[in-house]
Amino acid sequence: xxxxxxxxxxLAVVLGMAAFGGFSPGVTxxxxxxxxxxxxxxxxxxVSHPDPSVSRTCPTADWLRDxxxxxxxxxxxSRFGNDRSESDLQVDPTNPNHLVGLSKIFxxxxxxxxxxxxxxxxxxxxxxxxxxxxxYDTAAxxxxxxxxxxxxxxxxxxxxxxxxxxxxxxxxxxxxxxxVGQTEPLHLNDAIYLSRSLKGRDRxxxxxxxxxxxxxYNSAGLGVTADKQWVAADLxxxxxxxxxxxxxxxxxxxxxxxxxxxxxxxNSQTFTPARAVTSFTSPHLNGDPYVLTGPEGNLYxxxxxxxxxxxxxxxSFQVMVSHDNxxxxxxxxxxxxSTIANQSGQSLPDTYRDGTPYTxxxxxxxxxxxxxYEAFGTTSPQRSQWLVRSADEGRSWSTPVQVDDPxxxxxxxxxxxxxxxxxxxxxxxxxxxxxxxxxxxxDPLAADAGLPDRCIDVTIQFYNADGSARGGNQRVTQESxxxxxxxxxxxxxxxxxxxxxxxxxxxxxxxxxxxxxxLLFVSTSPTxxxxxxxxxxLVPPYQQQVYATxxxx
Numbered sequence: 001x002x003x004x005x006x007x008x009x010x011l012a013v014v015l016g017m018a019a020f021g022g023f024s025p026g027v028t029x030x031x032x033x034x035x036x037x038x039x040x041x042x043x044x045x046x047v048s049h050p051d052p053s054v055s056r057t058c059p060t061a062d063w064l065r066d067x068x069x070x071x072x073x074x075x076x077x078s079r080f081g082n083d084r085s086e087s088d089l090q091v092d093p094t095n096p097n098h099l100v101g102l103s104k105i106f107x108x109x110x111x112x113x114x115x116x117x118x119x120x121x122x123x124x125x126x127x128x129x130x131x132x133x134x135x136y137d138t139a140a141x142x143x144x145x146x147x148x149x150x151x152x153x154x155x156x157x158x159x160x161x162x163x164x165x166x167x168x169x170x171x172x173x174x175x176x177x178x179x180v181g182q183t184e185p186l187h188l189n190d191a192i193y194l195s196r197s198l199k200g201r202d203r204x205x206x207x208x209x210x211x212x213x214x215x216x217y218n219s220a221g222l223g224v225t226a227d228k229q230w231v232a233a234d235l236x237x238x239x240x241x242x243x244x245x246x247x248x249x250x251x252x253x254x255x256x257x258x259x260x261x262x263x264x265x266x267n268s269q270t271f272t273p274a275r276a277v278t279s280f281t282s283p284h285l286n287g288d289p290y291v292l293t294g295p296e297g298n299l300y301x302x303x304x305x306x307x308x309x310x311x312x313x314x315x316s317f318q319v320m321v322s323h324d325n326x327x328x329x330x331x332x333x334x335x336x337x338s339t340i341a342n343q344s345g346q347s348l349p350d351t352y353r354d355g356t357p358y359t360x361x362x363x364x365x366x367x368x369x370x371x372x373y374e375a376f377g378t379t380s381p382q383r384s385q386w387l388v389r390s391a392d393e394g395r396s397w398s399t400p401v402q403v404d405d406p407x408x409x410x411x412x413x414x415x416x417x418x419x420x421x422x423x424x425x426x427x428x429x430x431x432x433x434x435x436x437x438x439x440x441x442x443d444p445l446a447a448d449a450g451l452p453d454r455c456i457d458v459t460i461q462f463y464n465a466d467g468s469a470r471g472g473n474q475r476v477t478q479e480s481x482x483x484x485x486x487x488x489x490x491x492x493x494x495x496x497x498x499x500x501x502x503x504x505x506x507x508x509x510x511x512x513x514x515x516x517x518x519l520l521f522v523s524t525s526p527t528x529x530x531x532x533x534x535x536x537x538l539v540p541p542y543q544q545q546v547y548a549t550x551x552x553x
Contacts, residue, residue, distance in 0.1 A: 035405070035436065035437075035473060036437060036475065037475075038474045039475040039478055042476055042478070043548065043549075044478045044548050045128075046545075047128045047130075047545045048084040048119070048544050049544070051080065054130055054131055055081075056081075056107055058079070059142070061144070063144045063168060063170065066171065067172070069111060075537070076108045076537050077107055077108050077113075077536055078108065079107075080535065081117070082535055082542045084105050084543055085103065085104055085106075085522040085543045085545075086149060086504070087101055087102060087104075087505040088149045088150050088505045089102075090152060090507055092204070092205075093153055094157040097121075098120075098204070099124070099518060100121075100153075100159060100205035101120075102116055102149035103117055104116065104117070105132070107536070108536060109486060109488035109536075109538070110488075111489075111492055112488055112491070112492055113144065113145060114145055114146075114147065115137065116146045116161070118130060118132075118133055118205060119545065125547050129206060133146065133195055135195065135210050136165050141211075144166065145165070145167075145168075146165045147164050147165075148228060148229055150229060150230050150231050151231070152233040152235070153235065154233035154242075154243070155234055155235055155240075157204060158196065158197070158198050158233070159196070159204050159205055160231050160233050161196075161208075162192065162194055162195075162214075162245050163195055163211065164191075164226055164227065166191075167189055168189070174493035175492060175493065188216050188217065191226075192213070192214045192216075192226055192229055192245070192274075193212060193213055194212045194214055195208050196209045212264075212271075214245060214262055214264075214274065215247075215260075215262070224251055225249075226247045226248065226249060226250070227247065227248045227250055227287075229247035230246050230247070230291055231246075232244040232290075232292050233293075236293060238293075238296075239325045240267070241266035241267040242265060242266075242325060242326075243265075243266065244293070244326060245261065245262045245291065246259055246260065246301060247274075248260075248287050248289065257285035258276045258279055259277060259278040260276050260277065261274065261277045261289075262275070263326045277301060277320065278303055286305060287305075287306050289303045290302045290359075295367060298362075298393065299321070299325060300369065301320045301322070302317065302318065302319045303317070304318075305335070306340070306357075307340070313340070314338070315340045316335035317335065317336045317373055318333060319360070319390070319393070320394070333394035333395040334396050336358075338357070338373055338374065339377055340354070340357050340374060341354055341376040341377070350453075350483050351497060353497050353502075354417075355416060356502050357373060358371060358373035359371070359420045360372075360420065364423075364424055366391070366426060366466075368389045368391050369394055370387070370389055370428055371388050371389075372385055372386065372419075372432075373385070373386055373418070374386070381407040381435075382412065384402060385402070385418040385430065386402055386403060387400065387401045387403050403418065403430045404434065404459065405472070413453060415432045415433060415434045415435070417432060419431050419504060419505070420506075421506045423510045423515045423516075423552075424509075425465075425552075426465030427462060427470065427508070427515045427552050428508070429460050429462045429463065429552070431476070431504075432459055433456045433457070433458060434459040434473075435452075435456055435457075437452075437455065437480050438455070438480075439451050440479055442526060443482050445484055445485060454482065455482050456500075457476070457480050458475075458477045458504075458548070460473075460474050460550055461474070462553060477546075478525075479525045481522075481524045483500045484498070487500065500522055500543065504521040515551070516549050516550065516551050516552065517549065518547070518549050519547065521545070522546070523543070523546045524544070526541045529542065529544065
């Protein structure tokens with residue numbers, strides 16, 4: 001029998017969930033304890049590993065002023081990369097067995113130095129080839145980092161990646177200096193580029209055209225800089241040759257931001273000037289823009305309204321639609337209000353920062369917009385994932401329904417970084433990181449073994465096109481993994497906040513065999529470390545990219 005205090009706590013959780021409009025669809029699907037074994041038959045394939053063709057020598061560059069990073073060899077530098085986190089994954093619409101992923105590859109996790117690595121499979125994810133996304137570490141463009149992996153296929157099978165390249169200075173003491181105009185090339189702090197892998201000219205996903213610069217910014221720190229870019233393409237063949245690009249313009253002085261848009265035309269080889277399509281909303285900022293297309297020819301632009309940096313508070317998510325291929329956008333539709341955590345201590349007892357707080361796609365059958373988003377501090381678990389749908393282009397939304405199972409009596413329980421995808425059958429799914437299970441007995445951090453609310457699994461929830469659940473929350477990972485093993489540090493040496501990525505990759509397919517979700521995610525599982533070796537002052541296990549395919553129930 002519950003104590004009066006436990007009864008009140010449970011009632012408060014139930015009332016909190018009722019305020020959001022619904023319970024998890026999967027509470028009874030597997031029964032008590034059923035979640036842990038619901039991963040039966042789901043293979044976890046290690047995609048990333050050291051490869052002699054994927055390497056970067058510690059550079060002699062004006063942005064790198066700390067000699068201890070490179071020497072005595074290997075210093076903190078890993079020539080073949082050790083950690084790999086944050087990813088995107090897309091399936092070729094002309095060949096469902098062709099999958100392409102993109103993630104960060106870290107040369108020095110402690111200094112937050114990385115590039116983008118592609119992964120290509122031509123046999124449905126059984127085997128993978130990898131390589132560096134080319135053109136960003138040359139004499140003409142010696143960028144320190146390339147970041148925020150995002151990919152898009154068009155209906156013809158052409159593949160596009162929108163890349164944020166940026167510079168900062170690693171000072172002799174290992175600290176990061178983001179002051180304006182310190183580094184070459186041309187004293188730029190960052191730029192937006194479009195990389196293309198074109199059918200008939202490239203082996204799509206493996207060879208790439210030279211990057212095209214879309215925008216460049218000469219200031220960062222307290223100036224204006226770009227971040228969180230995203231790309232979409234003409235997936236349904238309604239606007240051939242069109243590629244859609246979005247990113248944030250951040251004002252460092254006020255920490256406010258607005259989202260911008262540009263369109264590349266593959267036929268004319270031109271792009272439209274980047275223009276702001278949202279407005280500053282201080283003290284909040286417009287961030288995390290997504291561009292996505294619908295089967296009727298619509299182009300959607302979504303964004304969030306975030307609180308000031310490092311503050312807990314309310315946020316909202318909105319969508320605009322264009323009926324003329326991005327020439328104009330509608331007024332924003334109904335905001336979806338929520339709460340988010342701050343960026344300091346938000347994932348205690350872990351130290352990783354939270355990722356992108358929402359995800360959105362279009363259902364190709366119902367033409368509905370589908371959005372999953374996080375709520376923090378008012379639900380159980382304390383960070384939870386919620387689903388809404390819109391049948392009127394984002395002007396209004398359905399009542400929110402909780403995606404993850406409620407966790408009663410565990411104040412530190414959380415889920416994070418939801419990703420949503422939809423298949424040609426109309427079935428869709430939301431995948432997310434999940435801390436409900438205790439750390440495994442073989443956790444390389446012995447102090448974490450058996451402890452709750454530290455280790456992470458990937459969970460997925462499937463839905464029918466009408467939003468009804470197909471089964472319950474299903475575990476994807478074969479072993480919970482510890483995010484506290486060899487993490488990256490966005491703030492560099494001496495910082496405390498760590499990094500597992502701000503999002504991970506997902507896609508869906510429907511074939512004669514059924515409907516499947518395809519996931520590309522991070523893991524430090526010691527059983528997924530083939531080829532790993534000590535390097536850069538670290539020893540395995542590292543953050544690896546792992547692929548799984550899950551059949552819809």
